[in-house]
Amino acid sequence: xxxxxxxxxxxxxxxxxxxxxxxxxxxxxxxxxxxxxxxxxxxxxxxxxxxxxxxxxxxxxxxxxxxxxxxxxxxxxxxxxxxxxxxxxxxxxxxxxxxxxxxxxxxxxxxxxxxxxxxxxxxxxxxxxxxxxxxxxxxxxxxxxxxxxxxxxxxxxxxxxxxxxxxxxxxxxxxxxxxxxxxxxxxxxxxxxxxxxxxxxxxxxxxxxxxxxxxxxxxxxxxxxxxxxxxxxxxxxxxxxxxxxxxxxxxxxxxxxxxxxxxxxxxxxxxxxxxxxxxxxxxxxxxxxxxxxxxxxxxxxxxxxxxxxxxx
Amino acid sequence: xxxxxxxxxxxxxxxxxxxxxxxxxxxxxxxxxxxxxxxxxxxxxxxxxxxxxxxxxxxxxxxxxxxxxxxxxxxxxxxxxxxxxxxxxxxxxxxxxxxxxxxxxxxxxxxxxxxxxxxxxxxxxxxxxxxxxxxxxxxxxxxxxxxxxxxxxxxxxxxxxxxxxxxxxxxxxxxxxxxxxxxxxxxxxxxxxxxxxxxxxxxxxxxxxxxxxxxxxxxxxxxxxxxxxxxxxxxxxxxxxxxxxxxxxxxxxxxxxxxxxxxxxxxxxxxxxxx
Numbered sequence: 001x002x003x004x005x006x007x008x009x010x011x012x013x014x015x016x017x018x019x020x021x022x023x024x025x026x027x028x029x030x031x032x033x034x035x036x037x038x039x040x041x042x043x044x045x046x047x048x049x050x051x052x053x054x055x056x057x058x059x060x061x062x063x064x065x066x067x068x069x070x071x072x073x074x075x076x077x078x079x080x081x082x083x084x085x086x087x088x089x090x091x092x093x094x095x096x097x098x099x100x101x102x103x104x105x106x107x108x109x110x111x112x113x114x115x116x117x118x119x120x121x122x123x124x125x126x127x128x129x130x131x132x133x134x135x136x137x138x139x140x141x142x143x144x145x146x147x148x149x150x151x152x153x154x155x156x157x158x159x160x161x162x163x164x165x166x167x168x169x170x171x172x173x174x175x176x177x178x179x180x181x182x183x184x185x186x187x188x189x190x191x192x193x194x195x196x197x198x199x200x201x202x203x204x205x206x207x208x209x210x211x212x213x214x215x216x217x218x219x220x221x222x223x224x225x226x227x228x229x230x231x232x233x234x235x236x237x238x239x240x241x242x243x244x245x246x247x248x249x250x251x252x253x254x255x256x257x258x259x260x261x262x263x264x265x266x267x268x269x270x271x272x273x274x275x276x277x278x279x280x281x282x283x284x285x286x287x288x289x290x291x292x293x294x295x296x297x298x299x300x301x302x303x304x305x306x307x308x309x310x311x312x
Numbered sequence: 313x314x315x316x317x318x319x320x321x322x323x324x325x326x327x328x329x330x331x332x333x334x335x336x337x338x339x340x341x342x343x344x345x346x347x348x349x350x351x352x353x354x355x356x357x358x359x360x361x362x363x364x365x366x367x368x369x370x371x372x373x374x375x376x377x378x379x380x381x382x383x384x385x386x387x388x389x390x391x392x393x394x395x396x397x398x399x400x401x402x403x404x405x406x407x408x409x410x411x412x413x414x415x416x417x418x419x420x421x422x423x424x425x426x427x428x429x430x431x432x433x434x435x436x437x438x439x440x441x442x443x444x445x446x447x448x449x450x451x452x453x454x455x456x457x458x459x460x461x462x463x464x465x466x467x468x469x470x471x472x473x474x475x476x477x478x479x480x481x482x483x484x485x486x487x488x489x490x491x492x493x494x495x496x497x498x499x500x501x502x503x504x505x506x507x508x509x510x511x512x513x514x515x516x517x518x519x520x521x522x523x524x525x526x527x528x529x530x531x532x533x534x535x536x537x538x539x540x541x542x543x544x545x546x547x548x549x550x551x552x553x554x555x556x557x558x559x560x561x562x563x564x565x566x567x568x569x570x571x572x573x574x575x576x577x578x579x580x581x582x583x584x585x586x587x
Contacts, residue, residue: 056586059406061409079414080412082410085410087406089407092403093403095319097326107408111411
């Protein structure tokens with residue numbers, strides 16, 4: 001097997017039983033996950049679930065208490081691997097006495113980049129994050145959104161194979177969010193692996209191929225968004241609604257409930273809808289409308305986290 | 313490491329503490345120069361004998377160095393006091409430490425960058441005192457290089473304590489700790505002096521023991537000793553500028569070794585801490 005084949009097969013990030021304990025507090029309990037090369041992977045969970053600690057462990061900023069992890073085929077903290085990784089932290093703070101261009105030059109040099117190559121790269125990234133005009137202004141004069149964008153540019157300086165983005169859109173307006181979404185799409189096209197940590201489930205749903213839900217330092221569920229689940233929820237605006245109808249609908253789906261608008265039920269696949277419609281008509285039920293929608297990520301989140309989960 | 317050094321120098325150039333320190337330094341030199349000018353001119357007009365005149369000028373120069381030493385020592389403690397702790401608290405350090413560089417490069421780069429600024433400040437202020445003294449009164453201490461090197465070692469030690477403390481302590485705690493380190497040395501130095509003047513050996517021993525823990529003041533006193541002509545040494549016994557008990561030359565090696573040890577401890581502490 002060639003190196004190229006192996007790098008395609010090997011996960012970009014893999015953890016097994018990763019654990020971090022700060023004194024008596026367990027931040028990450030037993031985290032096992034695998035992120036494939038080139039995918040945009042969403043890492044979801046409530047506040048205090050251990051998401052940021054996990055990212056810090058994967059970047060070598062925090063030493064795990066137990067377990068193992070590999071990033072780009074090397075143990076975490078490996079310096080060569082870190083040279084191929086980009087990182088935008090959640091609480092992005094930079095040296096505000098520097099200009100945007102100076103900041104990028106500084107971080108570029110930390111990656112070992114120099115001279116014209118670095119200058120060209122910086123200009124391209126400044127243009128990409130729409131900060132070319134503000135490049136020579138000091139960072140203390142930047143808005144929160146501008147800081148986030150220059151932070152994103154900083155994370156992409158080395159054309160990384162893996163980039164960790166911790167809440168990359170939290171300070172951005174809708175246009176800024178769209179820009180970040182476009183950049184993530186470009187990264188996917190280039191084969192860059194993106195590890196996205198975000199509370200904005202709509203953003204995650206729009207950009208990620210796969211997500212993992214983490215609760216109390218453990219991955220409790222993984223979901224592929226690229227291959228969307230065929231399961232969907234139907235709202236039947238029908239009349240009359242009686243016990244016979246509800247019993248009959250149980251043949252077609254589950255989670256049947258009566259609402260003010262009609263009847264809701266969950267079906268396994270969209271292909272059931274024609275049979276269901278025929279059955280309703282044949283049983284003399286008046287059908288005023290059938291609305292179907294797939295389960296949102298937010299609903300998944302709430303379901304996976306369970307009712308015992310309280311705001312973090 | 314050079315990238316971190318460069319960043320530290322750029323930051324220092326743009327920080328108000330550096331501007332303020334240099335402005336205070338200029339004001340200090342101005343006051344010293346004006347005072348020295350009038351004293352030297354008056355002594356000359358009164359036709360005071362040359363040895364006595366030079367003794368007064370040397371005393372004033374020593375007093376100026378005493379104050380300048382305190383100024384530079386404070387600068388060496390305060391300038392880097394938040395260099396690492398502030399970057400850790402704010403999260404600035406995360407994007408830096410995630411890069412393919414060793415954590416030791418971060419500590420050593422910060423240390424080196426601040427050391428360059430402090431060394432320039434020392435040369436500017438202490439050198440300024442000597443230049444003004446020479447220009448106004450014609451007096452220059454004989455062992456100029458040795459004096460500057462001793463003071464440089466003193467502020468290097470204080471700087472190292474401040475940088476190393478920042479790898480583990482919060483900014484305020486680190487500032488208190490580093491100032492305390494200097495304060496203990498200062499107090500120990502006085503106890504040793506008074507012990508030597510009064511012949512109380514136990515007090516002298518306590519001072520020497522304190523100097524072994526915190527040798528910063530001992531280095532100043534050794535430098536001060538070399539600064540003073542014999543005539544002045546005899547004339548100022550019992551004053552804050554006196555060196556009744558001259559620290560052993562081995563104290564220089566001890567201080568040098570302690571500086572290296574403190575830096576090594578800082579590097580090790582930073583390498584192991586979560587960021």
